[in-house]
Amino acid sequence: MKFSEIEYVQINYEDIKNQYTKLTEELKESKTKEEALEIIKKINAIDTEFNSYGTLASIRNSIDTTNEVYEKAQEFFDEVSPQYQELSTNYYKVLINLPFANELKEELGSLLFDRINLSLKTFKPEIIEDLIEDNKLSTEYSKLIASAKIEFDGKVLNLSQLGPYGESLDREVRKNASLARGKWFFEHMEEFDEIYDKMVKVRTRIAHKLGYENFVQLGYDNLGRTDYNPSDVKNYREQIYNSLVPVAQELFAKQIERINVENPMPYDYNLNFLSGNATPKGTTEEKVANAMKMYDELSSETSHFFRFLVENELMDLETKPNKQGGGYCTYIPKFQLPFIFSNFNGTSGDIDVLTHEFGHSFQVYSSKDVPIPEYIWPTLEACEIHSMSMEFFAYPWMNLFFGNDEEKYKYTHLKGAITFVPYGAAVDEFQTYVYENYNATPKERRMKWLEIHKKYEPHLKFDELEYYKEGLRWFAQGHIFNSPFYYIDYTLAQVCAFQFKNMMDVDQEKAWNTYVKLCKLGGSKSFLNLLDAVGLMNPFKDGCIEKVMKPLKEKISSIDDSKF
Numbered sequence: 028m029k030f031s032e033i034e035y036v037q038i039n040y041e042d043i044k045n046q047y048t049k050l051t052e053e054l055k056e057s058k059t060k061e062e063a064l065e066i067i068k069k070i071n072a073i074d075t076e077f078n079s080y081g082t083l084a085s086i087r088n089s090i091d092t093t094n095e096v097y098e099k100a101q102e103f104f105d106e107v108s109p110q111y112q113e114l115s116t117n118y119y120k121v122l123i124n125l126p127f128a129n130e131l132k133e134e135l136g137s138l139l140f141d142r143i144n145l146s147l148k149t150f151k152p153e154i155i156e157d158l159i160e161d162n163k164l165s166t167e168y169s170k171l172i173a174s175a176k177i178e179f180d181g182k183v184l185n186l187s188q189l190g191p192y193g194e195s196l197d198r199e200v201r202k203n204a205s206l207a208r209g210k211w212f213f214e215h216m217e218e219f220d221e222i223y224d225k226m227v228k229v230r231t232r233i234a235h236k237l238g239y240e241n242f243v244q245l246g247y248d249n250l251g252r253t254d255y256n257p258s259d260v261k262n263y264r265e266q267i268y269n270s271l272v273p274v275a276q277e278l279f280a281k282q283i284e285r286i287n288v289e290n291p292m293p294y295d296y297n298l299n300f301l302s303g304n305a306t307p308k309g310t311t312e313e314k315v316a317n318a319m320k321m322y323d324e325l326s327s328e329t330s331h332f333f334r335f336l337v338e339n340e341l342m343d344l345e346t347k348p349n350k351q352g353g354g355y356c357t358y359i360p361k362f363q364l365p366f367i368f369s370n371f372n373g374t375s376g377d378i379d380v381l382t383h384e385f386g387h388s389f390q391v392y393s394s395k396d397v398p399i400p401e402y403i404w405p406t407l408e409a410c411e412i413h414s415m416s417m418e419f420f421a422y423p424w425m426n427l428f429f430g431n432d433e434e435k436y437k438y439t440h441l442k443g444a445i446t447f448v449p450y451g452a453a454v455d456e457f458q459t460y461v462y463e464n465y466n467a468t469p470k471e472r473r474m475k476w477l478e479i480h481k482k483y484e485p486h487l488k489f490d491e492l493e494y495y496k497e498g499l500r501w502f503a504q505g506h507i508f509n510s511p512f513y514y515i516d517y518t519l520a521q522v523c524a525f526q527f528k529n530m531m532d533v534d535q536e537k538a539w540n541t542y543v544k545l546c547k548l549g550g551s552k553s554f555l556n557l558l559d560a561v562g563l564m565n566p567f568k569d570g571c572i573e574k575v576m577k578p579l580k581e582k583i584s585s586i587d588d589s590k591f
């Protein structure tokens with residue numbers, strides 16, 4: 028079914044609620060495993076219906092934030108989702124307390140039961156009002172970001188459209204683009220501070236109501252992390268600091284040598300080469316056509332699937348006024364349709380969408396037939412393995428998009444992947460500070476950001492740059508506002524994707540088969556169990572990062588970057 032042909036049906040929440048409650052009652056009275064499984068099937072069907080229209084509303088709202096129909100639909104789901112969560116909590120409570128729950132565990136897998144235990148810890152009806160407030164604040168933040176209108180180069184630009192200027196060969200343009208961006212955030216500093224402050228307060232209030240000391244562990248539990256905790260992550264950040272930050276700093280030093288800048292400022296690091304950054308050639312249509320050729324040649328699985336995406340209009344790629352920023356991949360279970368959203372802006376990021384978001388969609392489509400909806404997606408750090416590894420699997424076809432700039436693109440991409448990890452650790456450490464010190468003032472938070480950031484990315488002198496010295500750079504990092512503690516997942520996944528990269532450099536076939544196996548498992552196992560099932564190393568284990576970085580460092584050091 029084509030995306031444009033899907034009709035949005037307004038859910039009648041009362042109906043759903045009545046059916047759901049009735050089925051939960053029936054489940055409570057059920058006497059056998061078979062009887063229970065029949066009822067669970069019906070509940071899953073309601074779930075599919077509810078999530079599908081919620082997702083559809085959210086997609087169409089993000090494509091045009093001014094469309095009133097979907098703005099209203101989005102508001103409706105913001106409003107009822109927490110109430111719906113209460114229904115599912117009641118169902119889960121009944122499910123795990125059935126006298127024959129162990130038989131069901133065998134049938135459905137123990138992970139579902141582990142997750143239920145977590146989700147019961149993270150919900151009480153008393154927090155519904157707070158969750159609604161949190162949702163509204165998230166929407167407010169997204170709207171504020173989308174509202175950016177920055178006068179630059181004789182035009183009025185949104186943040187995404189301003190992006191390419193930041194990569195300009197002309198240092199003045201880079202500087203001015205960076206200042207224009209900083210100025211916009213500075214002018215809205217109070218609004219960002221206020222939204223975030225309210226978020227921290229409401230999340231802390233929820234944590235306290237649920238009996239947590241603060242929001243940190245609750246944040247982990249909300250993300251369904253069943254096999255690691257904040258102290259594992261603290262250790263992991265230390266591994267990053269010790270074994271990865273030095274490699275990243277070397278790469279940044281080489282970059283500054285290449286572009287021959289004295290007293291480098293943060294905006295200089297957007298430029299990788301004096302000969303200009305590698306930019307993809309062609310129109311959106313041509314990029315899509317090249318992606319099709321690439322996926323045709325990579326494997327039969329990807330060939331079939333990419334054609335399916337194109338034929339069913341499941342990608343909205345170009346940037347447009349009033350479109351939400353960023354990129355994502357989501358899934359509409361009722362129609363078994365993934366959807367890819369992005370804002371193409373003519374930089375290499377466009378190609379990253381065609382590989383990264385494609386990887387997500389490939390996984391969700393590969394695992395669409397798992398026995399219960401809860402197992403379609405894994406937890407988020409595992410999700411990003413599929414997307415980030417696909418970026419590496421696509422390397423042999425980069426000449427299609429970049430022509431002579433192919434090697435330059437790959438160098439930039441690998442450098443970007445490595446140097447991203449310290450930034451991700453900074454974002455995580457910052458949030459840990461914020462929620463552990465929930466009474467800190469907005470200004471204290473911003474100053475702490477500068478301090479933590481300096482530890483992981485000491486080359487960036489934001490404290491010397493107008494506007495940025497206010498410690499506001501993280502305002503642009505939506506995850507900090509809308510998805511607390513999610514960000515470290517990208518680094519965990521990156522470390523796993525590096526393992527795929529190292530593997531494919533030695534044995535492409537083995538790497539691909541391992542990848543497909545991982546995608547098919549979907550979310551039927553926890554993060555560390557997924558890694559175990561396909562033979563990847565656990566990133567929390569001491570020495571992992573050092574081991575992963577060794578071949579990568581050799582690889583990237585062996586490239587003569589002075590020729591680019």
Ligand SMILES: [Zn+2]
Nearest residue numbers: 383387411414
């Ligand atoms: Zn992703």
